[in-house]
Amino acid sequence: MPEHRDADTPAALTPRERDAVIHRIVSLMTFWGITPDELAGAPISPIAPPPPAAALAPKYRHPVSGDTWDGQGEHPDWLRRALLKEGYTVQQLRDAVNAAAVPSDPDATGDHP
Secondary structure: OOOOOOOOOOOOOOHHHHHHHHHHHHHHHHHHOOOHHHHHHOOOOOOOOOOOOOOOOOOEEOOOOOOEEOOOOOOOHHHHHHHHOOOOOHHHHHHHHHHHHOOOOHHHHOOOO
């Protein structure tokens, strides 16, 4: 029965696996022009995680409730209800995104005298 190890404990390698790993490391060092001296003397700075992905603009909007969906992932319940029970079309929900971006009341822009 194999010994159970947690995710932070490296698994023991067979001599053949170890040779393959060393060969891969040497190949990568050669490819990138890294010398063993650079590895021994240089402190390794941590790699910064990538910035979080920016939120996507909504593609669908419920004209009454204002609920939105960016089109990514599972369909939200409000979208299913709007299409199947409330009688909205996909195009109406797309158009509602644009309608929300353009004020329907000219006095709402604040440009009046």
